[in-house]
Amino acid sequence: MIYISKPYIGEEEKQAVLEVLESGMLAQGKRTAEFEEKFAAVCQTKHAIATSSGTTALQIALMAHDIGPGDEVITTPFTFIATVNCILFVGAKPVLVDIEEETYNIDPAQIEAAVTPRTKAILPVHLYGYICDMDAIMDIAKRHNLLIIEDAAQAVGAEYNGKRAGSFGTGCFSLYATKNVMSGEGGMITTSDDDFAHCCQMIRNHGMERRYHHDMLGYNFRTSDIHSAIGSVQMDRLEAFTEKRIANAAYLNEHITGVITPAVREGYKHVWHQYTVRVRDAASDGSTRDAAIEKLRENGVAPGIFYPIPAHKHAYLRDYGVEEVSLPVAEKLAAEVMSLPIHPQLTQEELAKIVEEVNKL
Numbered sequence: 490m491i492y493i494s495k496p497y498i499g500e501e502e503k504q505a506v507l508e509v510l511e512s513g514m515l516a517q518g519k520r521t522a523e524f525e526e527k528f529a530a531v532c533q534t535k536h537a538i539a540t541s542s543g544t545t546a547l548q549i550a551l552m553a554h555d556i557g558p559g560d561e562v563i564t565t566p567f568t569f570i571a572t573v574n575c576i577l578f579v580g581a582k583p584v585l586v587d588i589e590e591e592t593y594n595i596d597p598a599q600i601e602a603a604v605t606p607r608t609k610a611i612l613p614v615h616l617y618g619y620i621c622d623m624d625a626i627m628d629i630a631k632r633h634n635l636l637i638i639e640d641a642a643q644a645v646g647a648e649y650n651g652k653r654a655g656s657f658g659t660g661c662f663s664l665y666a667t668k669n670v671m672s673g674e675g676g677m678i679t680t681s682d683d684d685f686a687h688c689c690q691m692i693r694n695h696g697m698e699r700r701y702h703h704d705m706l707g708y709n710f711r712t713s714d715i716h717s718a719i720g721s722v723q724m725d726r727l728e729a730f731t732e733k734r735i736a737n738a739a740y741l742n743e744h745i746t747g748v749i750t751p752a753v754r755e756g757y758k759h760v761w762h763q764y765t766v767r768v769r770d771a772a773s774d775g776s777t778r779d780a781a782i783e784k785l786r787e788n789g790v791a792p793g794i795f796y797p798i799p800a801h802k803h804a805y806l807r808d809y810g811v812e813e814v815s816l817p818v819a820e821k822l823a824a825e826v827m828s829l830p831i832h833p834q835l836t837q838e839e840l841a842k843i844v845e846e847v848n849k850l
């Protein structure tokens with residue numbers, strides 16, 4: 490079976506973890522500091538702050554920006570649920586607006602229409618590794634005096650006009666096992682603001698700078714040097730990983746004919762966390778797409794669906810004051826999308842097999 494993801498663990502990762510284990514210093518320490526430094530360099534920011542997950546990176550970023558009860562945060566429904574849950578966890582209200590059909594990313598025109606006096610931030614998600622229309626989004630943020638918190642969990646190294654994901658606003662990344670670089674579990678916050686970086690570090694560690702002196706409310710959002718040892722080695726592989734993903738996407742785009750393939754606009758570097766196609770003439774309940782996936786699985790290719798249910802459709806959100814809304818583009822795409830394996834460890838034979846099976850549909 491050709492799986493949707495395959496974490497790469499080389500000798501260097503194993504060696505780095507062994508070194509940490511043998512040192513006896515397991516908690517967040519110098520391997521984490523080294524990892525943060527490499528991460529900030531890749532994101533073109535002054536600081537990177539390692540966290541326990543992408544979810545907690547988002548949560549800390551919202552807390553450090555003082556977003557809470559009474560505030561609204563505008564975001565996309567076409568994302569992993571962490572994007573929405575982190576807003577709820579700080580007591581703010583997620584305002585979900587529709588996406589662009591072509592990019593799967595939040596539609597700037599919909600953001601503009603959703604701004605109210607309570608809006609505090611825009612939380613764009615660079616879905617699949619493709620940066621949002623940041624010119625338009627930053628223009629809206631500037632005119633309405635809003636913060637930008639990027640959910641760049643899938644987009645490490647992605648660029649728009651030479652600017653990297655995580656450098657437009659406050660960047661939040663995930664290092665979960667299947668992400669483009671990973672540490673098993675983990676996250677990063679990126680910023681070039683010294684005071685903001687310090688605030689994130691304080692929140693990450695119970696508001697503590699001097700041992701057992703607590704200057705503000707914080708929590709344990711730390712990672713460990715065991716995780717960071719893996720992540721730090723992975724950073725040295727990022728460029729090669731990304732080049733391979735880009736080459737794989739180019740091959741699939743060139744050869745796949747049976748479904749609607751993804752397009753990338755001028756000026757963008759897509760890092761292909763996912764390679765997502767759309768099934769043609771799909772039923773709105775997703776059944777056409779689901780049948781296509783079933784067929785592919787029978788023939789040894791295992792696609793993924795990111796995401797089968799747009800966030801605004803989850804019933805539990807009604808308990809948290811998020812109204813039922815109709816977001817037709819997100820709903821339509823949720824029934825059409827399937828992501829094909831694109832990870833850097835695919836062989837040429839596997840790529841050819843993916844093309845063959847998809848074109849047979």
Ligand SMILES: *Cc1c(COP(=O)(O)O)cnc(C)c1O
Nearest residue numbers: 542543544569571642663664665
């Ligand atoms: C993975 C992911 C997250 C959450 O990251 P975790 O490390 O799993 O907590 C948030 N947003 C998006 C878009 C993601 O893909």
